[in-house]
Amino acid sequence: MHLPPWFWFGLITLLSWGIVGLLQKLSTNYLSAEWALVWVSVGFFILEPWLYPGKVLFTYSGRALGWALLAGVFNALGAWALLAAMKTGGKASIVAPFTALYPLPVVFFAPLILHESITALQGVGIVCALVAVVLLSTESPTA
């Protein structure tokens, strides 16, 4: 059976990001969320030479670069909050799927900020996400 290249690349993404959830929990067994974030940042920088886009980087507008950096700041804040969730007793099997629901606020705010409308299917997604949040949260704080 011949599988196309995109399948294998997609599988690498799926497995890498899935393992990341496990590593996040394991790292906070040994480090505070703050120090774990520092080393996660170092991990990101190890890959920077492969991601460097070349001279085109200097042709982007200041506004676009600002959005990109701001995106990075919020990505980092989210990563710190996730690590803190795991450090304060959140299970990897609960926090990972819970935090994967981050498109929920996007769907809420996209009409206001990006002037995009919500489809009926996205409405179903919102309801499912809210039900998931409630059910995944049914855990005693000492668990």
Place this chain on the structure above:
Amino acid sequence: MVIPVELKAKWLWYSILCVLCWGAWVLFSKLGSNEISASAMQFLFAFGFVPVAVLVLILKPGKFEKSLKGIGYSLGNGVLAGIGGLALFAAYRSGGSTPVITAATALYPLITVVLAILILRERLTWLQVVGLGFAVVAIVIFSL
């Protein structure tokens, strides 16, 4: 007023904060990606981590934590997150269907759940399993 025990859990509020921050990340990424390619965006993301890492260490000062295991897991976390992103761009560029790739890779928390059950011996209640099912449906819908 009696506060439900679940709402007293710190992890829940940190998780909600994560969802809100990553929601903002997606919105700002969308604004930036009008001009900047996805891989260049990922290159720039790393620079956004620097001020936050410095800030959290200033706001919560403490001793340098030198657990080699913790450092190794964290470095692996950063590297694998980046590799996953690179592979995703490669998948898009190698001709697959964008909705299929997006929806399939968005299911990464299921891998975490399986690994957490097998390796960390975590257990889920039946209500949480049902919640996981709703989360999967929501994640797939949002990624389409």
